[in-house]
Amino acid sequence: MVDVNWLHAGVVLAIFGLTYIGIVKKEIDKTLSAVIGAALTALALDFLGVISNEIELLHEGDLQIIGLIFGTLMLVDVAQESGVFHFISVKILKLTEGDPKRLMRYFGALTLVLSALVNNISAMMIVGSLTIIAAERLELRAKPYIVVELSMTTVGGIVTLISSVPNIIIASPALFNISFAKFFLIGFPWSVVCMYLNFIIFERLYKDEITEPSDPEEMKKRVNEFDEWSAVADRGFFYKSVGVLTVTIIAFVFSSQLGLSLAIIAIAGGITIVAISGKKLDSVMAKLDWGLIAFFLGLFVLIAGLDKVGFLDWLAVILGGILPNNGFLAAVIILWVIALISGIVDNIVVAAAFGPVLKTVAEASPMIPKDLIAWATIFGANFGGGLTPIGAPSAVVGLAILYRKTGEKMGWGEFFKTQGLATLVRLVATVIYLFLLDLFLLNVLG
Numbered sequence: 001m002v003d004v005n006w007l008h009a010g011v012v013l014a015i016f017g018l019t020y021i022g023i024v025k026k027e028i029d030k031t032l033s034a035v036i037g038a039a040l041t042a043l044a045l046d047f048l049g050v051i052s053n054e055i056e057l058l059h060e061g062d063l064q065i066i067g068l069i070f071g072t073l074m075l076v077d078v079a080q081e082s083g084v085f086h087f088i089s090v091k092i093l094k095l096t097e098g099d100p101k102r103l104m105r106y107f108g109a110l111t112l113v114l115s116a117l118v119n120n121i122s123a124m125m126i127v128g129s130l131t132i133i134a135a136e137r138l139e140l141r142a143k144p145y146i147v148v149e150l151s152m153t154t155v156g157g158i159v160t161l162i163s164s165v166p167n168i169i170i171a172s173p174a175l176f177n178i179s180f181a182k183f184f185l186i187g188f189p190w191s192v193v194c195m196y197l198n199f200i201i202f203e204r205l206y207k208d209e210i211t212e213p214s215d216p217e218e219m220k221k222r223v224n225e226f227d228e229w230s231a232v233a234d235r236g237f238f239y240k241s242v243g244v245l246t247v248t249i250i251a252f253v254f255s256s257q258l259g260l261s262l263a264i265i266a267i268a269g270g271i272t273i274v275a276i277s278g279k280k281l282d283s284v285m286a287k288l289d290w291g292l293i294a295f296f297l298g299l300f301v302l303i304a305g306l307d308k309v310g311f312l313d314w315l316a317v318i319l320g321g322i323l324p325n326n327g328f329l330a331a332v333i334i335l336w337v338i339a340l341i342s343g344i345v346d347n348i349v350v351a352a353a354f355g356p357v358l359k360t361v362a363e364a365s366p367m368i369p370k371d372l373i374a375w376a377t378i379f380g381a382n383f384g385g386g387l388t389p390i391g392a393p394s395a396v397v398g399l400a401i402l403y404r405k406t407g408e409k410m411g412w413g414e415f416f417k418t419q420g421l422a423t424l425v426r427l428v429a430t431v432i433y434l435f436l437l438d439l440f441l442l443n444v445l446g
Helices: 006-024 030-047 060-081 084-096 100-117 120-138 143-156 165-170 180-205 216-223 235-253 262-277 281-287 290-308 311-322 327-342 347-364 370-384 393-406 412-445
Strands: none
Touching (some): 006 030, 030 290, 060 165, 060 235, 060 262, 060 281, 084 235, 100 143, 100 180, 120 143, 143 370, 180 235, 180 370, 235 262, 290 311, 311 347, 327 347, 327 370
16 A cells, blocks of 8 residues: 555645636636646645655656647647638538538548647637538538537547647656557547447438438539638748648657657747748747646646655555456446546546556556556547537537527537437447457557
């Protein structure tokens, strides 16, 4: 049993608990809550003599995650200004030729791809806004398409290592150390399967609304009126942005062979795109989501505080004693527990809090494969957000766009019957995928 000073642990847990309440409550700024909680944790541990220097609460792995997020934010924000994502969206819209079923499938797939490349909120805003306009012009009801896109944002989170923040945390060298290439080889195929499951489910749910067009030529004419270049102010910058994005993604894939960390690659990509854009660095920096970065720093300090007082090791021992001594069964339990918690709590907090604990559990239990536990956590954190209307920020944004533009609302009951149902099917199917991973896929992929 781990020796824990429960006086020290009690103080840190009290601070963590109050901070968590601040993060969850909508009336309170979650970034401010995390920063204040981190400051109180550092002061308390210093006063109690647990640490001699506050810098002990920030590890190299935490800084690498911050670097990766910082570089990716800079890269994506500037690329978005070039109009590249709007251009792709309109091109996809034209490929649908106004066919309602094709519109649902193509825009669903587009949402998945954009969620993999940019954050899922931006993906939802780009595709969702265009969906509302297209639906109005084609005289279609927008809600079925928005619901499909909401579901795809959670599926898109598992495509690459940088597709969602929980991936970055869990796959980091400090925790489960999954390379970009390996993540893609495991995450991407499953995202495609889950995408097709979504299509099957939603086409059945909305079969009366997603039908063949009565006048295909008229529908095609209407979508062809959209101009993909309307958001592109500078075509030279547009093509350069595409080039930098492509090179950066290729560098991510071959990061191990290049001997570079993902953080260095992301920052290099971000600086390069700023340089070729002709924008001043300080103006780009001013627009970055520094609140998100501050939130992570605060969160990492809070988790490090729990680690310093031995609470995480104690929790790992308890959890290790509860979980069955069977890798697959343990992974299934973790998948569902993480998913259910992520349906209520921000999945970033869930990944940051449970990641270190589950790593310790896996290291202490030879019968529980470390990679399998990592993937159960990744799938659970990403998919769990689809269980409730408040589980994923993209759902909140998508439903807000729908209501603001069309006046249509979606209550919890309707959400459960559509998006919630698709999420439950996805989680059940993921149990089968975890079994295949445990059986042979993890060994084959190395």
